Amino acid sequence: MIRKIITADNSESFMNEEVGESYHSHTGGVEEALKKYAVPCKIKELAKTGKIKILDVCFGMGYNSAMAVSVALEENPDCEIEVIGLEYDPDIISRIQEVNPAISFFVHYKQLTPQKLEFKQGKVSVKVLLGDARETAKTLPENYFDAVFFDPFSPKTAPEMWQEAFFAEMYRVMKNSAILATYSCARLGRDNMSKAGLLYDDGPILGRRGPGTIATKWI
Ligand SMILES: C[S@@+](CC[C@H](N)C(=O)[O-])C[C@H]1O[C@@H](n2cnc3c(N)ncnc32)[C@H](O)[C@@H]1O
Numbered sequence: 648m649i650r651k652i653i654t655a656d657n658s659e660s661f662m663n664e665e666v667g668e669s670y671h672s673h674t675g676g677v678e679e680a681l682k683k684y685a686v687p688c689k690i691k692e693l694a695k696t697g698k699i700k701i702l703d704v705c706f707g708m709g710y711n712s713a714m715a716v717s718v719a720l721e722e723n724p725d726c727e728i729e730v731i732g733l734e735y736d737p738d739i740i741s742r743i744q745e746v747n748p749a750i751s752f753f754v755h756y757k758q759l760t761p762q763k764l765e766f767k768q769g770k771v772s773v774k775v776l777l778g779d780a781r782e783t784a785k786t787l788p789e790n791y792f793d794a795v796f797f798d799p800f801s802p803k804t805a806p807e808m809w810q811e812a813f814f815a816e817m818y819r820v821m822k823n824s825a826i827l828a829t830y831s832c833a834r835l836g837r838d839n840m841s842k843a844g845l846l847y848d849d850g851p852i853l854g855r856r857g858p859g860t861i862a863t864k865w866i
Contacts, residue, residue: 649738651745655854656709659746661739668800670707670739672830674854677748679830680714687828687850687861688794693718694726702792704784705808706732706775709756710744713798716771717752727770731787733780737761740775762779780808782815791820797829804837809836814843814862818859821864832857 649661656675663670672679685691693699699719703712712730734740740761747753750821756773758766765774776783780799795817799808809831817827828850829836840847840862850859 649742658748661742661753663800666800666804668804671710672853672856674856676710677714677750679853680710680748680750681718681855682851683830683859684711684796684798684828685715685718687859688715688796688826690715690718690794691722693793694722697723697725698727699794700729700792701731702787702795702817703730703732704780704795704797704817706734707739707798708746709759709773710748710774711798712773713748713750713753714755715794715796716773717750720752725770728772730771730773731792732773732775733783734775734777735779737777740764740777741843781813781816783811784820786803787820789819790822793822793825795821795825795827797827802831802833806835809839810832811839811842814840814845818843818845818864823864823866825864827862827864828859830859832860836860842863 649663652660652662654660654675656678658677660671688708755768799805802809837847845862847862848861848862852858852860
């Protein structure tokens with residue numbers, strides 16, 4: 648049902664045959680984690696403030712937040728970082744043991760299993776809330792996160808994740824001026840971000856695909 652693939656940057660990912668999509672873009676999971684999430688969400692700049700709170704929506708194996716933690720610690724080894732991941736599939740969490748992406752902090756993510764969904768490593772804490780993100784997001788505090796990594800399957804296969812109600816939840820939990828980043832530029836997502844009060848713009852382009860989207864809460 649899910650089989651291992653190697654993406655163009657030589658990092659490992661999986662193809663989900665039921666969904667018909669892979670967990671990372673074919674251009675490369677590691678590159679995507681850096682260029683589509685950590686960089687547009689200004690993780691380096693946030694690290695200078697000494698404290699970062701990241702929401703990793705559709706956590707999967709956690710490449711996106713593991714990259715952000717690596718970037719932040721490189722900039723400021725003393726930075727306090729809290730990562731909350733939302734993921735509903737325990738199987739993909741168990742696959743963390745089967746991959747070794749070139750992301751320095753990822754070795755610590757190996758502590759995560761379906762039975763152990765949180766760990767603390769120095770000043771970094773990581774916790775995965777297991778369940779439908781549309782429900783678990785409702786339990787998160789408001790005005791809390793500096794950055795949101797939004798990485799569901801595509802709007803075509805998983806339109807339920809790209810609805811206004813979910814973006815309204817993201818808006819609620821984001822701090823003012825926090826940034827949400829996603830790989831997709833699809834109309835459905837962008838329109839619903841707008842309806843939820845987020846201001847969007849083009850995100851980075853990777854390979855020959857369209858741009859991603861970055862959206863800000865600005866009040
Ligand atoms: C494109 S993959 C994300 C890959 C991930 N960012 C990584 O680094 O491995 C999408 C993920 O969303 C999860 N997912 C899909 N629908 C979900 C939902 N309603 N709630 C929580 N997770 C969901 C899938 O199980 C899958 O792991």
